[in-house]
Amino acid sequence: MNEFLDKCRSAVGDSYVLTEDTDMAGYLTDWRRRFTGKALAVVKPRNTEQVAAIVRLCNEYRVPVVPQGGNTGLVLGSVPDNSGKAIVMSLTRLNRIRAVDTVNNTLTAEAGCILEQVQNAAADAGRLFPLSLAAEGSCTIGGNLSSNAGGTAVLRYGNSRELCLGLEVVTAQGQVWDGLRGLRKDNTGYDLRDLFIGAEGTLGIITAAVLKLFPQPQAQLTALAAMRSPEDALRLLSLAQEKCGATLTGFELMSDFCLQLVAKHFPQMRLPFPQRYPQYVLLELSDNESEEHANATLEALITDALEQDMIQDAAVAASIAQSKALWALREHIPLAQAEEGKNIKHDVSVPISRIGDFIRETDILLQQGFSGCRMVTFGHLGDGNLHYNVSPPEQSSPDAFIAHQEAINRVVHDSVHRFGGSISAEHGLGALKRNEIRRYKTEVELGMMRALKQALDPLDLMNPGKVV
Template identity: 65%
Template sequence: MNASARPTGPFVAACSDVLGAAHVLTDPRDTAPFLTDWRRRYTGEACAVLLPADTQQVAAAVRLAREYRVAIVPQGGNTGLAGGATPDTSGAQAVVSLRRLNRIRDVDPHNNTITVEAGVVLAEIQARAEAEQRLFALSLAAEGSCMIGGNLSTNAGGTGVLRYGNTRELCLGLEVVTPQGEIWDGLRALRKDNTGYDLRDLYIGAEGTLGIITAAVMKLHPAPVARVTALAGLASPHAALDFLAMAQRHAGALLTGFELMSDFSLRLVGRHFGQMRYPFAEPHAQTVLLELSDSESEEHARTLFERLMEEAIGKGLVEDAVVAENLAQSQAFWDLREHIPLAQAAEGLNIKQDISVPISSIGRFIDETDALIAKTAPGARMVTFGHLGDGNLHYNVQAPEGVDPEQFLADYQKRINTLVYEQVHAHRGSISAEHGLGQLKVDEAMRYKSPVEVRLMQAIKAALDPENLMNPGKVVRVPGRSGEKAS
């Protein structure tokens, strides 16, 4: 009998005995916040939402799920953008929320590490690191509500990847509950450990399909003593690439942020958030938000920055620039960047893409794909922004002015998605850079990956989760198994 066909009442009762009835939610009014994804694209049903208090209770819940053949969906802050933490519509799956696993277990300033449970909110880790005069380098728009377990499960990127790497590079060790309900204690705070397969990297980015991350050892860095933040106006993405190369030559590792934003992206922010004005007197096709972080002094950082801008303006790469004079203005520059997705949402439904291509291909990708979309959907407005320094582009398409967004999506979403994915594939890129696959892109991933890669992924899934009870239907398809379909 498939997991989706089994009665779940005994499972729910057993979970109540182990977790306490107050932490097993079944009333629709209580479960509703856990059943719809952040973008409100997916809404599922669940036999229960489980709220374990610690790793041992997570393991007990997984053992019960295995005993009763109930599929489970791990969930952190429910801020994902690909439906990876949303159950299906069968009503037979259980959501395992990690929000009660919210303790910071240890801070080791000498080792530059912090050990945290999966339900700790990202902003809390940043604050605790700052209190120790350290930096936790992961930063993204949802940091006030997303949780580190979800960041690890999707291998989140954020604005500091250029200097510090994505979440995988910031993690040293993990604690994981396996599909068999065992606890793997891999909380090693080591920079070097060459003793076999790297299990840590296997679980990071797996979106809960191989096990549930319950705690992690994360890297800290010395807090910078100075930051210099600026906005630079440029004529094209090609100029931005040349400016990036110049900035890396001048600043090296001090360059910690390099964000690209199209003119329309910033205009959209100004339209819906009137207090955030367009930063330049004249329009520029592209704007770069760049930041230098210096451990020496502000004078040193500003001297570097002035040399960079003098050369960039002298060579015609940068048309205009505005430098933040204080922390408040620096934050205002970052607020412009972070409000682009909010402005898009206020403008109406849109077609979102989180893609990556080799950095050197970004200019050509934008030129070619913009032209193809203009032919396919005349008048469509391009909201293009992202982390230029690591090749991650949020390549989004807004309905033409005056066109009903819902109708635009109904008419064009499938065609535009296919067009963008084909372009990404042609440039040897990835259709998911930092949001994960979830259920949104799992079928497309199976289509664009080579048969060898798909078989390897399926073999790993089958070996670790042979009963397919860990977040089935996400990340990888395993046809013929419970809850799956052929891709």
């Protein structure tokens, strides 16, 4: 492979083809540090033309390609396997904001742009790019699109797919498809854009995207409500949608155990209530009229919810600092889990109306099979996406508990399927769930997915071993 690597160096520059173990290390281990793969090299192109040139070389020499953005994925989708045959193509040097059009309300960004960079560019133009998630300071827009990332504002704005109008893609053959159209209506055949969004780099490599922008809200208000059960949270969601309409942009469910973990490992963070409640909802309104209108809307919602016995208490942020403190409680749940020790994560979705039943029934099944396990249940209730995580019993061996991961996954995923849900809501399949999904998709659906893969990537060089 020396000849192949020499040609890669000619294409992108010597210093951007990494082959030493120490130089490649950060690109080969997944975000959760559960797996480290091997690679022939890490290649870092500067622009779309260099991406295409490297892919053409990979075709010539039959070298697999693992596209990688910020490497913040949780399903082993952006790291290579342990064969050492593939290159990792890091897209972080493709980091230009190419254009901002405030009349068309669009922004064109290269795939290696950090999500926070896109948010800031939109804000500088007086606009909002609403995709928001915990890793926004390190994840890239190409990775967001490749995994169809969701985040906290899906309820109002949709996930990454809904926020993208057009793509530039390097195909598996090293050709460049220029689909950077800022059109909201384009009914001219198959929607090729949607093929690549959510495909996790298995069909081609996203190099740039046209993204939707929105007006900056005049006011954003945050509140934390306490309640007895997920069913009460669903009642509050229905009331909030009725009272607030499109101003409701965030609706996050968190169990008491989630916030107790946060308090345990981050004692500087405190709940605004004098007592504990079984469940909490963090909700946010984004109002395009005025702060007074937003306050009146939120006050009316909370008053009605208290009168109808949906909630037991509520705290409304009176400043930006207080709002950030409430959101910090939610954002620190995964960090607190990590501090607590090993756990078994699930990123699932079920129909919103069935979330309460799913939580109750699945909790019972897990306690029957794995007595004492602790449920860390939180997520985006407004769009049906739960992070339904399972921690070991207190004072038990974490490694012994993790040995039951396959059996626990089976309980959870079978329950998700029984409730008409999905075993991956926003993280994707990657290598972690590639085989698992075969239990829940029909052969017809899997067959169509395989046909697409074969048609677009017949040599199976694009992120092999992932998704399908």
